[in-house]
Amino acid sequence: MEGKIMTREEIVSNLKNSILKKEPIIGVSIGNGRSAKQAMNGGADIIATLNAGRFRMGGVASTASLLPFKNCNDLVYSFATEEVLPRVKNIPVVFGAFAEDPNIQHSSFVDKLINAGFHGIINFPTISLVDGVFREALEEEGNGFIHEVNLLRIAHEKGMFTVAFAVTLEEAIQMAKVDVDVLCLHFGWTYIKTPPENEMKKYIDRLIHKANVVFHEVKKIKQDIIPMIYGGAFVVNKQVIKRFYEETDTVGYFGGSVFDTIPVEGSMKGATELFKNMNRVSLLEKENANLKKLLKKRQGIKSVLGKSKEILNLVSWIEKVSNHDANILIEGESGTGKDLVVGAIHYNSNRAVYPLKKINCASIPKTRIESELFGHEKGAFEGADSRHIGRFESANHGTLFLDNITELNLDVQAKLLRVIQDGELERVGGSETIKLDVRIVSTTSKNLKEEMLKGNFREDLYYLITVLNRKMPSLRNHKEDIPIYVQAFLKQISERHHVNIDISDNVMNAFMAYDWPGNVRELKNVLERGVILCENNIIDLTCLPGSFNDFIKLDSEVNYIKNSSMLIEKELIISELLKNNWNQTKVSKKLGISRRTLYNKLKKYGISKK
Template identity: 45%
Template sequence: MSTHPSTSTLVRGLSMQQQLNALHQISVVLSRSLDLEQTLAAMLQSLHEQAQMQHGLVSLFDHNRSALFIQAMHGVDPEVIKDVKSVRYRMGEGILGTVMHQGHSLVIPKVADDPRFLDRLNVFEYGLPFICVPIPGVDSSPIGVLAAQPLSPDEESLPARTRFMEMLANLIAQTVRLVGQAHRESEALRSERDSLRRKVRHQYGFDNMVGQTPSMRQIFDSIRQVAKWDTTVLVRGESGTGKELIANAIHYNSPRASGPFVKLNCAALPDSLLESELFGHEKGAFTGAVKLRKGRFELADGGTLFLDEIGEVSASFQAKLLRILQEGEMERVGGSETISVDVRIVAATNRNLEEEVRKGSFREDLYYRLNVMPIQLPALRERLEDIPDLARFLLQKLSQKQGRELKISDGAIRMLVGHSWPGNVRELENCLERAAIMSETGLIDRDVVLFNNQEHQKPGLLPTALPMLPEGEESDLDERQRLIAALEKCGWVQAKAARMLGMTPRQIAYRIQIMNINMRRI
């Protein structure tokens, strides 16, 4: 049974209600997808079925190539569509090019009678009319052309059908603009994402890992190797040694670098919250669970999960953690659905896990599951040779943060090397930031270096033993640094420093003023 309307119906043309219904149906189709080609093809199909307009096509103007190219066409074999898209119309060329150039609709009562009709597509019926309308742009210049053939040769219905096509062209124009805007925004987001990824990858690249001691070079080699694989890594070391930095370096130099990097401090939450945080929860699982929430494992799917302070997890929670590490499966709190996740685990601890296993406070099977590839970070006091490079590297970061150039004197470096650094690299970074704040000129000298606990300083470790009085023994220090060293030796009492250096208190005070030395209050 034919689905086409009868000739009498076609002669009468579309009623106002039919036009409204057709426009409504087509507007729904146009709002369905951001795939412009797919959307326009579905719209042209609705144009045929709802408004009895066959061989519909939409062509858009390409400013780079200065021509119209067909974006979508209905009633043509899919294989033919590929050839159709290579057909182009320049401004003023053929019916489509004429409408694009003039900017107003063109109606041909009978295709065979108009010499401008080029028939490059070889699909239109010569005995039927042809309606071609411009798709308006924001500045009144057309952005393309909409064309179709009525199923009926009735000329009386052509004005109404043309108005209908013009209304449809307006809807298409909005869709093209919205899709274009969405694609531009999406492209901008992709560009920003890629830029951030490059920035983060550079930030955590091996070039930014400072250390020349044999132990650190061995660690960098281990990271390069383990980053290539999905092996579970256990980063061990005292607080402040840079365990999270190592985890970042492993992720951003791995095949998972484009995936998420999710981290959680296991010591920061009690078991009840830790389970919900890691595994997520279903709506209504407990009081306050007003909606479904994904856990860190789900969020890290396809990427890396960094579990910091893993040694602080209670024995009761360790069993729950072990299952997902072994099977890659879990259930949300309050749920029964088993969820599979693909997550690479990097854990970190400052505890002696072997001792914890012996005491029975840490599961042996979990220990072996985590300790596949251990990386032991040395304390800063065990690699004092790296302090000069570390200090300059951290000062470079501070310079960018403060927007000014920061420098450090050799005397200040010697002072840093003489400290025991119980807080490791984190303490060094805090110490340098304090010194940078105290320095008005941007030069970090001994007078602005303040440690967290002065009793941890070991002056005997300084490369120069600083016997302060004989100037010849400190020939490698300039006058300002010799004065600061003397003041330090004398507890920052100017009179004592003057006697030590064979100067008067007035001379000392004058030099303190002109050398801009920051006097400590002891």
């Protein structure tokens, strides 16, 4: 090929950009130069030169690729270098390599492909499509699929773009562990084992389930792997292809006979365009559904409840700052709803279609915080068995939520500063520079400026993350919103417990008198407790924790002990004893029970003055 050959990094970057733009990745396996050029003009993203394509060109089924016709690697190398590489421009050409070939040494063979101008390699023909005694015999001798894994590992280490065919979960995991770029789940030959029409749905359901399991497991090993599917008896059914795009992580389709043998619109160019457009429509439909969900979340600013001046000002501020890309710090006491405000800012911004990723800086061990933030490469440290994508990278184009940012040590703060300033990072143990476009929203329950003045927080980082700053109001400063919160929380909690609960006027009066050191979170927890403990679907004073006793006005006409649960009874007795300096006569009279009954209850609950 003329000009500069695309690098693996450029190829992967181009594919990921297509994915971000909701364009499907289309791979076409071919057997001659004219087919390759038509596929390229039709919009193919990857051209694979396979011996199966050469057989199809002569009217022979793809299954002939597994027969001992002639040396597979020589056949593919000949037509690919003479016909395909000279014709295909600006998209990667991958070589279909037979790893079991006894005439090749993997490392030198990869060098040969690189020197010839191939961008990548794919394991085809693959032993995955062979069952029974022959495969068992190969694997007993230490051959078989492991050779394909080894070939792709070497190719990746030498900088080639790698596409892996896999039929089983075990094979997919082996390929993910050697860091392949694309995992193509092979569903078998297009014309083989086509199920009857009345069984097709169950067949597709099983394949979709398999795809979900396989892609979920390999992404645990390599999060940024590109998942595609290949073959299967369903490929001519547009609705089935749509299901894979909508119900699995599939981002592309690899095909052979579906493009050059099945008469779709009369030509390979037309067939490629058809699949490209069909899949794009499917993805756009899926995106439309996602956008509708995001619209609901975007209205989530309404979940910042309250009619007080403090809350109305907060909502107005959220609406004002959401679409500005400046970094934000939100301070406030624990339980004031800082997380809720972060979500409202993200989902009301132009970044809402991209991820909101949270990391609690207080809950991650110091030994792991860098890896969690910036990611790491395989082998970066003991226990790093695979590449890990950090929160910065996974939040790219979206919002990174740094909760409890004051808990980061100064060393990590220095690295965080550099990443935010430069807009790029290198994973721990890696050398690849990854460009970032991330908005930072941080929260803390401490006074960050005071922490900075004490020397606990870097001054330069302080100014970088506090371009916009907001202090959350404490609940005691906007108690007029408590009835609104009670109504909303009771509805949520009642639905979860399948009950219909209300609260008494005395409880609401106690709520309004209480100072709520735990803020809105404490209110929600008290209501949750009340729903569990109450009787007759009413939360009364006996359902409140002991911390409310100073705010409870007891009615002398009501026998509270007889109406209370054992749990509340104990708390109420202790509270009254403390308020009356352990004068049991006064306490028993206050509670409406005899002194002897009070004595028995003190013994029952193990209450004594110490």
